[in-house]
Amino acid sequence: MKNIKNLLIYEFQNQFFSYKFVILLILSISLTSAYTVVKLNTFKEEINKYNSETNQNLKDAKNFRVFSDVLLPIQNKPNPLTFYVNGIIKEGSRINITWDEMPEYAPFEQISNPYIKTIQEFDITKLIQLIISIFSIFLVATTISSEREEHTLKLIFSNNVLRTEYFLSKFIASLILLVIVLVIVYGIVSLVIVLNGLQVFTDYFVLKSILLFLSSIFYISILISISLVISTKSHQSRNALLAGLLIWIFLVLILPNMVKTCINNLYKVPTEEMVKNKINDFNDDLFEKINEFNNKNFPTDGNIGLNMSEGRIPGIFEVVGLADKNMIYFGEKQIKTLLPEIFKKQSMVISEYQDYRNKLASQQRLISNILFFSPDEIFISASCKIAGNHFSSDIKFWEQVYNFRNNYISYLNSKNAIGISFFTQLKEKDIKDRLLDYSIDLQKKYNDPFLYPKLELNDLPTWANIETFSFPYRELTLLILMNLILLAFGIYFFQKTDII
Amino acid sequence: MIKEIFFKELAILLKSRTIFFLYSTIIILFILSNVLNNIQFHREKEIYQRMTLNNEHQLKNASNNLSTLTFLNQSICLSPSEYSFIMKSSNNLPNIANLSYFNLSTPVYQFSKSKNNYFTNFTTIDWSFIIIFIISLLAIIISYNTFSGEKEDGTLKLMFVSNLPKWKILLGKFLGILVVSILPVIIGIIAGILSSSLFRDIDIVNTMVIIFPFVVQSICFISINILVGMFCSLHFSKSVVSISVSVVIWTFFLFFIPQISILSSKNVINCPTISQIKEDWNKIIQEVFTKYSMNWDDAWIGNPPNDGLFNRVKAFNEFENFQNNTSNNLLNLFHEQYSIYKNISIISPYSVFNSLSEKIADNGTYRLINFENQLKSYHHQFKEFIENTDNADKQSYHVIWMESSLCPHFMSNKSVDIQDIPQMNYKSPTLIYRMFDGRIEIIMLLVLSILLFVGVFFKFVYYDPR
Numbered sequence: 005m006k007n008i009k010n011l012l013i014y015e016f017q018n019q020f021f022s023y024k025f026v027i028l029l030i031l032s033i034s035l036t037s038a039y040t041v042v043k044l045n046t047f048k049e050e051i052n053k054y055n056s057e058t059n060q061n062l063k064d065a066k067n068f069r070v071f072s073d074v075l076l077p078i079q080n081k082p083n084p085l086t087f088y089v090n091g092i093i094k095e096g097s098r099i100n101i102t103w104d105e106m107p108e109y110a111p112f113e114q115i116s117n118p119y120i121k122t123i124q125e126f127d128i129t130k131l132i133q134l135i136i137s138i139f140s141i142f143l144v145a146t147t148i149s150s151e152r153e154e155h156t157l158k159l160i161f162s163n164n165v166l167r168t169e170y171f172l173s174k175f176i177a178s179l180i181l182l183v184i185v186l187v188i189v190y191g192i193v194s195l196v197i198v199l200n201g202l203q204v205f206t207d208y209f210v211l212k213s214i215l216l217f218l219s220s221i222f223y224i225s226i227l228i229s230i231s232l233v234i235s236t237k238s239h240q241s242r243n244a245l246l247a248g249l250l251i252w253i254f255l256v257l258i259l260p261n262m263v264k265t266c267i268n269n270l271y272k273v274p275t276e277e278m279v280k281n282k283i284n285d286f287n288d289d290l291f292e293k294i295n296e297f298n299n300k301n302f303p304t305d306g307n308i309g310l311n312m313s314e315g316r317i318p319g320i321f322e323v324v325g326l327a328d329k330n331m332i333y334f335g336e337k338q339i340k341t342l343l344p345e346i347f348k349k350q351s352m353v354i355s356e357y358q359d360y361r362n363k364l365a366s367q368q369r370l371i372s373n374i375l376f377f378s379p380d381e382i383f384i385s386a387s388c389k390i391a392g393n394h395f396s397s398d399i400k401f402w403e404q405v406y407n408f409r410n411n412y413i414s415y416l417n418s419k420n421a422i423g424i425s426f427f428t429q430l431k432e433k434d435i436k437d438r439l440l441d442y443s444i445d446l447q448k449k450y451n452d453p454f455l456y457p458k459l460e461l462n463d464l465p466t467w468a469n470i471e472t473f474s475f476p477y478r479e480l481t482l483l484i485l486m487n488l489i490l491l492a493f494g495i496y497f498f499q500k501t502d503i504i
Numbered sequence: 505m506i507k508e509i510f511f512k513e514l515a516i517l518l519k520s521r522t523i524f525f526l527y528s529t530i531i532i533l534f535i536l537s538n539v540l541n542n543i544q545f546h547r548e549k550e551i552y553q554r555m556t557l558n559n560e561h562q563l564k565n566a567s568n569n570l571s572t573l574t575f576l577n578q579s580i581c582l583s584p585s586e587y588s589f590i591m592k593s594s595n596n597l598p599n600i601a602n603l604s605y606f607n608l609s610t611p612v613y614q615f616s617k618s619k620n621n622y623f624t625n626f627t628t629i630d631w632s633f634i635i636i637f638i639i640s641l642l643a644i645i646i647s648y649n650t651f652s653g654e655k656e657d658g659t660l661k662l663m664f665v666s667n668l669p670k671w672k673i674l675l676g677k678f679l680g681i682l683v684v685s686i687l688p689v690i691i692g693i694i695a696g697i698l699s700s701s702l703f704r705d706i707d708i709v710n711t712m713v714i715i716f717p718f719v720v721q722s723i724c725f726i727s728i729n730i731l732v733g734m735f736c737s738l739h740f741s742k743s744v745v746s747i748s749v750s751v752v753i754w755t756f757f758l759f760f761i762p763q764i765s766i767l768s769s770k771n772v773i774n775c776p777t778i779s780q781i782k783e784d785w786n787k788i789i790q791e792v793f794t795k796y797s798m799n800w801d802d803a804w805i806g807n808p809p810n811d812g813l814f815n816r817v818k819a820f821n822e823f824e825n826f827q828n829n830t831s832n833n834l835l836n837l838f839h840e841q842y843s844i845y846k847n848i849s850i851i852s853p854y855s856v857f858n859s860l861s862e863k864i865a866d867n868g869t870y871r872l873i874n875f876e877n878q879l880k881s882y883h884h885q886f887k888e889f890i891e892n893t894d895n896a897d898k899q900s901y902h903v904i905w906m907e908s909s910l911c912p913h914f915m916s917n918k919s920v921d922i923q924d925i926p927q928m929n930y931k932s933p934t935l936i937y938r939m940f941d942g943r944i945e946i947i948m949l950l951v952l953s954i955l956l957f958v959g960v961f962f963k964f965v966y967y968d969p970r
């Protein structure tokens with residue numbers, strides 16, 4: 005291995021000054037800088053929104069007057085790693101945990117231009133996948149075959165040069181070249197992030213971006229070794245280019261899209277309508293049960309209203325208590341027996357939603373299992389896992405949200421809040437008074453919930469932003485294994501092929 | 505002699521193994537895209553029919569009373585395009601709009617939850633995807649060494665020695681390559697139509713009429729790609745250089761220009777954010793409350809409306825105006841962004857092809873914009889209808905404003921005949937009209953192909969075969 009240094013320097017110089025490399029540099033620099041400018045604007049807006057809403061939440065938390073008012077917000081921190089990967093698109097940034105609202109993103113929070121969605125959202129991984137990958141094949145696929153064409157290969161091997169060291173020098177030189185491009189691309193983006201002070205929003209930002217950078221190097225090096233293998237096999241460099249292009253089309257364009265369209269249409273996932281129908285069945289069930297219960301135990305006290313409007317899990321009308329208008333349906337006993345029943349049903353509905361979400365994820369999991377050999381898919385899922393945008397981290401997030409809701413309910417239980425005091429601060433005796441007396445003074449006194457003194461709730465459960473990062477063990481091992489296999493394969497092939 | 509060159513070119517290309525492999529994958533892709541698009545079409549149509557039935561039912565219920573009709577929120581669904589296999593609309597394109605007497609919402613994508621959010625990087629495969637991404641590259645791959653390759657082999661000299669006019673050589677070669685790259689498209693289209701005729705009844709005559717312009721434009725588009733490859737092979741003596749330059753051009757026009765045009769259009773025109781709109785909304789609420797006394801005690805039900813009521817009506821109208829204005833402004837800004845994106849990306853024949861096939865299939869953003877225009881005219885019609893029937897009723901006070909609890913006391917409450925109520929159904933414009941809309945794209949494609957052909961011709965006339 006004496007000559008490897010000279011070979012490397014020669015190879016590096018040869019490729020560094022080629023026009024393809026210059027074009028690649030210009031294209032990637034201009035695209036990344038244009039992209040970061042646009043992304044920075046939208047990201048700053050996200051941060052403004054996040055700050056103002058968290059301030060509002062702090063203010064709101066001191067203004068609860070009844071327990072049914074208690075609202076625990078979950079605010080998603082803006083993630084600067086979305087500069088690198090968009091990942092799965094979240095439908096909003098805020099989830100309200102209340103006693104009768106579905107724990108879901110509030111709809112229509114973001115406005116984006118629907119007409120320019122036609123081409124997919126762009127990010128740094130897209131740049132690497134579509135543009136840098138094709139150029140890396142272009143740079144590398146001709147290196148060995150062109151030397152064979154020009155008969156310089158003969159000259160080199162007549163000088164006591166080992167074949168492995170020749171192959172390795174080619175590999176390392178082209179890898180260094182492409183790493184330079186990647187360093188520039190990642191450097192621009194991370195500089196913009198750090199200079200604007202946005203890295204504060206994720207922990208270990210630098211480590212994570214270095215991991216992202218490493219995974220993209222592994223991805224690119226797979227492409228390099230594939231094109232080196234092609235280059236050793238083909239006697240004409242134009243054939244090598246052709247074969248490289250065909251493989252690129254197949255790997256990047258045809259294979260993933262074909263598998264995804266097939267699975268999207270053939271592997272059926274329940275639609276949200278089906279889930280909603282199930283929830284309606286739950287509602288009807290609950291309604292019947294409560295009516296039965298009412299007729300049995302409190303035959304004289306009247307009816308019950310069930311809240312069935314959209315975005316709500318089954319709960320009693322808020323008019324049950326006195327926080328609202330002029331109706332009183334329930335007494336202390338009824339609420340104490342009915343509310344736990346309702347909470348039980350609610351948890352069933354929520355678990356239905358969780359099932360639905362898991363099924364959706366199973367579709368994507370099937371795809372990533374089928375495409376385990378596609379470096380494209382592995383690279384994307386690895387970078388999504390690092391950035392915390394992966395579907396598995398989303399499911400983890402939702403589990404955490406549901407746990408948080410359970411905490412909320414157990415908090416209510418611990419405060420002995422479930423009873424008539426859940427809806428009002430009046431005593432049962434006052435309510436009975438009010439039922440009999442409809443004088444305006446009394447109505448004014450009791451109806452205005454803003455006259456109640458504020459609750460002092462200092463130990464409300466708070467949402468801790470969970471770590472969505474998960475180390476991509478599987479993806480990284482797959483990438484490294486593919487690299488090693490391809491490299492060994494290439495060296496073995498190169499030993500066997502003719503020099504001429 | 506053209507014939508002989510043409511057939512020789514055909515024979516050489518069709519013999520190679522890679523071409524055979526590509527042909528079979530392309531044809532399989534065509535069939536697959538048609539089968540999958542049919543499944544998708546059936547699903548979307550089912551949803552559409554359910555939505556429209558629901559809407560009709562609501563209208564029928566509301567026709568008992570004019571006031572409930574004015575406060576009815578119709579959700580109007582856009583029907584899926586019959587020819588979605590030519591050009592599929594992209595994911596999450598809006599297809600539902602809410603409409604009432606008072607306002608018309610901007611269309612939104614309603615089935616977002618029925619689509620899997622966890623899918624990353626997903627483009628559906630359709631005919632225009634196959635032609636734009638795969639056939640165009642195939643054309644470049646076939647044509648990059650027409651001259652440089654023969655120059656390297658030395659056969660070009662032989663051809664120049666024979667007494668042939670040069671344009672005949674060029675035309676023969678060009679036609680041979682064109683036929684080779686068009687052949688899988690035509691076979692694939694026929695196979696695709698046959699496979700989709702298994703799933704649903706297809707009006708063969710109508711589909712042929714639609715497909716004919718599509719085939720013509722794809723011939724034009726593919727010939728542009730071939731001419732780019734030929735130009736590169738004429739300009740560079742080495743075939744390696746010629747293929748890499750032509751693929752650089754391919755990536756530049758396919759990926760770079762659309763992305764840059766999207767980014768620049770978003771940068772040139774800034775849309776207001778939700779928080780800005782909310783701030784404005786809060787301001788308007790405060791202004792209106794200070795301006796008008798909103799005390800309800802001043803107005804009473806059933807009697808001729810007094811000043812207190814009119815104050816209330818004015819305040820509500822101001823809210824309504826604000827809502828309508830903001831949504832209109834936002835929509836206009838979106839349209840401006842879109843037009844900037846279109847104007848920049850018209851340089852690239854790939855985007856031109858995309859937008860033209862959108863117009864041929866009447867799908868995608870073209871369909872959405874048509875839908876919006878029809879919605880606007882329908883909204884106007886609906887408003888007029890309600891005002892006219894209200895004016896015809898002598899018992900009403902003809903005061904209509906956006907407060908569902910009070911307004912019915914001051915307007916007509918008579919029942920309406922269902923057949924008199926105007927109803928909205930999306931009417932797709934005729935093919936000739938659609939082609940007229942796509943005139944700029946057609947001219948662009950034609951001019952580009954003619955210019956490139958002339959360029960290649962002159963390059964070839966002064967070509968040195970040595």
